[in-house]
Amino acid sequence: MRQSSAFFFILNCCVLITLIDGFSLSNCTIYFPFEYTGHLKVLCNRMSYWKIPSPLPHNTVNLDISNNAIHQIDETDFIGLSNLIILNISHNRISEIHSNALSDLTNLEELNLSNNKIKSVTTNLFKGLANLSHLRLDSNYLETIENQSFATLSNLRFVNLTNNKLKHLSELHSVLQVPHLQELYLGKNGFSVFNSSDIPSAFFGLKKLDLSRNPLTVFKMMENIFPDLEYLDLSSCFQTKTSDWLILDKAFLNTVKTVNLSRNQIEVNQLDYIMQSFPSVTWMALDGLKGFKAEIFLHKACSPSLRGLHLEDNKLSVLNDHMFRPCALLNELHLRNNGVLRMYKSSFNHLVNLIELRIQKNSLKQLNNTLQVLPNLRILDLHLNSIQNLDCSDFTNLTQLRHLYLHRNRIVTIKACVFKDLGNLEELILSSNRVLTVSGTFTHGPQNLQCLDLNNNKLGAIQNYNFKALNSLETLRLADNQILNIYPYAFAGLINLTDLHLASNKITETSLRNRDVFAGTPNIKSLDVSCNYISYESQEELQSPPFIHLSELRVLKINSQRQNLNHIPSNFLKGLTNLKDFYAGNLNIESLHVDTFSYTPKLTYLDLSSNNLVNRDALTPKLFQPITGLNKITLGKTHLKSLDFLVDANLSNLTILRASMNELQLINQKIIQSLPKLKVLDLQNNSFTCDCSNAWFIDWAFKKNKTQVLYLNRYECRYPLSLSGKSLAAFNAESCNVNYDFICFIYSSSIVFLTLVISFIYHFLKWQLVYAYYLFLAFLNDKKRKQISNHLDFQYDAFISYNAQEEPWVLEELVPKLEDQHGLRLCLHHRDFQPGKAIIDNIVDAIYNSRKTVCLITHNYLKSVWCSQEIQVASFRLFDEQEDVLVLVFLEDIPMHQLSPYYQMRKLVKKQTYLQRPKPGEDTQAFWQKLKIALETKENMEDTQILSGKDV
Template sequence: MGFFRIPWVPKNTRILDISFNAFAQIQIGDFRHLSNLQDLNISNNKISQIQEGALDNLSNLTHLNLARNRLKAVSSGMLHGLSSLLVLRLDDNNIKDIEESAFSMLQNLKVLNLTQNHLHYIDRVKPVLASPCLEELYIGSNNFDVFNSYEMSTKPLSLKRLDLSNNPLATFQLTDNIFPSLDHLDLSYCGQNGTMTWNVTEKTYLTSVQTLYFMDVHMSAQSVADVLPSFKNSLNKIRLNRNVELNKTKLLLNACSPTLRVVRLNANRIKHLADHMFDPCSNLTELDLGENEISKLSQRMFRGFTQLKKLLLQINKLTRITNSFQTLSTLEFLDLSRNSIKELTCDDFANLTRVKTLYLYSNKISLIDSCLFKDLTSLEVLKLGTNNLLRIGDAFSNGPHSLKDLQINFNKLSKIEKYTFRNLSQLTSLTLQDNQISEIEGYAFEELNNLTSLLLSSNKITAGTLTRHLNVFSGMPNLQQLDLYANSISFTDNKLRHPPFKELKQLRVLTLHSQRRGIRKIPSNLLQGLSSLEMFYAGNTNLGHLNPDTFKFSPQLWFLDLSKNALSEDNSIPAETFHPISRLTKLILSRTQLRSLNFLLNANLSRLSTLRAWGNEIDVINKTLIQSLPRLEVLDLHKNTFTCDCHNEFFIEWAMKSNSTQVFYFNKYICSYPRSLRGMSLSAFNIESCTLNIDFICFLCSSIVVVLTLVCSFVWQFLRYQVIYAYYLLLAFFYDSKKKQNGSRFQYDAFISYNTQDEPWVMEELIPKLEGEQGWSLCLHHRDFEPGRPIIDNIVDGIYSSRKTICLITRNYLRSNWCSSEVQVASFRLFDEQKDVLVLVFLEDIPAHQLSPYHRMRKLVKKRTYLRWPKPGEDTKIFWQKLKMALETKEGHKPETAIL
């Protein structure tokens, strides 16, 4: 899966396979939580270092595979903690050195493989013998050229199996009996320089060896004559494959003994078998002569065998048999496959009454006579595949009656006739795949009461073949497996008149996938009668829709394969389809063009444990879907078009942390949307950006409230007048903008701003003079403000509806909040419009220092000329004349102009 570091796996894992990745080292802590681990496969990586103590916690580990990595040495701490280890594979590394105490902790180790490393000298292997229970040691392909037993040990070892193959041994010296229990010795492909010296000081040192692999030894005949007698008295099995240069008769003479039972002479380029060649090996029970060039057989060459049970003659050049096995009355297994046999006669297998297995596949047989198997009364397995058979006819009319497994695949059969196999009542498996069968007559399989497996795949069977005859599959009451894939079956009807499988009550596995033209649709009653059906393969059949009643006849179904179909439409798979098969545990929907798995929400698949839907167009897996599959153990969704956004937040977190479900290849799930994240790994999407942190939000909100409270308190305490002023300015600004847009004309000549305590002067002096005598229109709050309306709105409306604003200033006026508001609004209009709109009239003599607390009024007084009400006894005519002049001033005058 391309991992560079050890991935997280559930802590209760017992078997972990992380082979074929890209690990460069094993670090401390990588397996800290995996104390239950029993089998660990880390082969085929790039590991060059294992930190000391990195495997300390694996005290229950029994199998460790570190093959095909880049380790250069085995240190004392590398294997520390593996007290229960039984099997260790270190083959195909670059190991040159093993520390003396490296294996001292492995007290239970039984199997060690160090094949294909760079040890070079046999004494480098000595540290592994510190494991007292070691039984199997594989040290082939290490470029040893000398084997001296004293360099390994001088004491007896517990080894039962030793592999020294593929080493250029020039010397093999055994001076002490260090292998008292050795049962298997592999010297294949040794002595490649042809001059190996064999020095076993005592003939009894290797008497326990029963199996010797002596293939392609590249030795001289004399050297072989020295080696083989060392095993002659105990040897039970010997492999002499590929010893092309050695004389086979002499080879067997040196190797054979009364105890020898198995001889393999594969690939020795043997062309002729001498009549007395096997006389020294008369007690053989198995003889393998495969992969040679034998073209003729005779009865005399096998006459010496009295116990032979297995004879292998595969991959030779035989064209005929000519009754060569008549003397082999004990024979039970005969392999004549992959020859050039064209014809078989009735006597070719005469007297072979004990033969149980006969291989005749990959020959050129075109016809089988009914007499061929007359003497094969014990035959149970017959393989006739890959021949030139055109028809079967009556080939089995005389048996063999005990036959259980018959294979006639890869022939040229076009038709299965009625009662073809009726005399094979014991048959349990019948293979007819890869023929040209297009017609099956009714009762073709009649009386096959014990048949459990029928393979008819890769033929030319059509829907008509299955429905033309009513009893195509009759006579097989115990059939459990029926293969019909890769045929030409196609249906157009929604319902069949004669369902073809209705008599197969015990059928458990049905395969219909990969039909050449596509099955197109599954009729609603196609599976009628299959009440025991457990597995159904319907992939790659061009299905576009499933009928809701498809599985109503098969309630026991637990495995369903619908892969490689065209189920892209939203209603292609109705949820109701799965209701009759609530026991479904494995569902395959790969490469079906699915856009969503939402149909599973209401499918009631509470037992589903495996879901494979890779290679589709699924973009989102939501929480509800996962929760609807409570027993899911395996999920494979790679090669889908995932969206990298918060809709997949739950799926991403669940896939990485779930202890109960393994999401296959999750690190290879790629984002397809949005475009900015296309190509990014789904597992790399930052799901934290999707999480709403309630604690943080509450903290933030409470902090904001506290800060705002402090700010508001500070402003109100020290800046409340400025805030109020800003508020009024804002209202005035909006009002002024509105007036400008409407282009309205003034309703009053002047707005009178005064304190209510000064109202007598206004009523007695101001109004009679300005309105009575001079004819001005005045706006007075006690008279012209609109009742019920907010005061500030009345003030703003009054000021902006008047050409001028006259402020009657007294000490009471300065202390009034509303008067202050009126001055503020009038001031804003003054400076906003840049017009002479404000007239200040002091009714009392107020010194400048008393105006200091009233910042706005003091600022206006400093910048503008104002009117003062005359003192008692002074003439008032000048005051009224100046006030009249102020009211008559044109609006274009700047506000800085003095008013006299």
């Protein structure tokens, strides 16, 4: 359905325009796979919406409207969204949800209403949501939950009501009647009493219950209300010494495997009873207990079934040799943030089954061989301590260790013997230390290491074969060091290395000059050398391209060089035949050589953002022709003035184009048509011209059903100045549309109308038009004559106007009578017209050089063109001079009705003196006498005599 752009701008500032089978978004973002399936993920978060955006694409399956300013949800907000599966409306200001507002969401599975201002769950709130499985109402103002409000949610598995104002379990009856509920979160409410008698019946199926941060003073279970419960969180619940804990039968909580009692105040005399309530617990958290006494608590807590124990924030500054004796069966021990300063060699003697040990964020300075007694250890976390040195024996006997975390310590040097026994180590994190060199550190392995992180250290050089023994290494992180020199074969031996990170060092083009720097690493897939000091002075070919050995490389990042790369040599990417992603942003590049990508035929993503591509020839169509598979390009903040280079670039597979923050003014139809698979277009913050030159783009942006123009309503006009700052979407492109159908209609209608008018005039007004034509010519000639001469002396007494067929009568009778007998001087065509002069000029001269004009009227005279000219000129003289200068002589009988086509003639006959030639047999003497008198009439004679309308 076609709508004007102005309409959609007014409608909600807009949002979305839904077409029959497509979509169009202005302030939201769509995420979908490259192979479009029709299922949309729509993100409208952080857009300052004050109501639900509408209309929304009907095929949306995931909708995020979080972090806006929506106050309520109306009944019509989600109509037609039956395909929706995930809905996130969290972090708004919703206080009211109308009944049945969600009823159209029949396929909804996840609903997030957290962080709003909802006070009550009404009976019809969730009506129609039969498929809902996850519900979040945490961080609201819930005080009441009406009965039967959860009755229709038969598939509900997860409910979060944390951080509300619920105070009594009786308010949860509707929730506790959900048949298949598995996880229920009730933390940080106002429950002071938890009594099983407040729950109507056993709640089968519930596996996880969170009651943390409630001010409980009573915890009583007189019935087995949670027969399937596996996880119970009671952290920060018991803050008084008088807390009443009563479990009628310890078998009631026999199924609980994980319990969290952290940050409570538990009396020693209560501890034993509480621990007996969880006979089968395997994982327990006792973090931050008030008045924690390690030996007593651990003696009570470490049951034969316990396998995991959290003891964070308990101020265990010293780990003595008998502290963990009761916990011999532990597999997992967390001692984070206890201020541990010292460990004894025998501190972990009894924890031979320990698999995971975390002592992070403490004050350890050395290990003192304390870990040798843990042969089964697989995860060791020692980060955020103050360790400076590692001895060769610190990790002796830890042959099963898989993950070792030593980051954020103060380690300076690492001897080659430190990791010699860690034959199964897979991950080693040494970042954020003070390591100066790795020369010799990994001479003996570990041979199975897959990830080595040395980021943020003090390394200055990578020498040849430094990592040769790490032939299983897949990821090597060396970013944020001071690496300047990289020797040939520095990474040789890393035959399985796929990811190499060298960002934020001091690497220059000289560091990469030797083509063997990356030799011996045939399987690298990703290389990051961004934020270094690589720079080239020209685009000339390099003698030794730096990546010639990296034929398997897929991702290369060279962006943000600290000295500005300026130029990319034409063969800089030589050897990268499988490169797919190339990041070259923020390099101050002014242009690219046309052969730059001739070595990377499989490139699919190109980032050239934040460069200086102000020249129109900086990017040419030929540059892109070798990379026809490109499907994403980023050109933001590059000073681009035009995208015309895309027209002939042959980028038929491009799906995402980002060119925000440029100087683009016009987007023409050819550019868009050259990108047939375009799905996402981002042109924010450009210098758009708001006139008809952009009308096609504006119209297309709203009507397209395959491409989304990101944040369309944020596009502003820059030109003309009168519209600067106005929304591009508000420009009415409809006014620019040329309706060719309408023009053709008007044109054809005009032709038909003119044809009819001309036919009508020709048939009914032919002679009037002829008369008007000659009248006009006479008028012109009369004016011309006046300009030439104003004299009153006449050359002739009369000009005789007649038709050629009357010439015998004129010569035989008229001339002899008037010239011979009466001595008058007549002007005749054949005798007195000047040869070679225009006929009309001769007529004018003859009339104005004669005292009178005599028109001999016959039928032939009326049909003659020249006779008409003569009588018209004479008429003008008559009307202009107001004197008796015209004499009409009818030589034939012409009835008045036959003069109708000759309007002027008829008018003259009615007003002017005229004579009728005698018929044969009649006396002619009177006729000639009257004619002589008419020709001799003086200029000052009475008008009544001249214009009598009768015979003289």
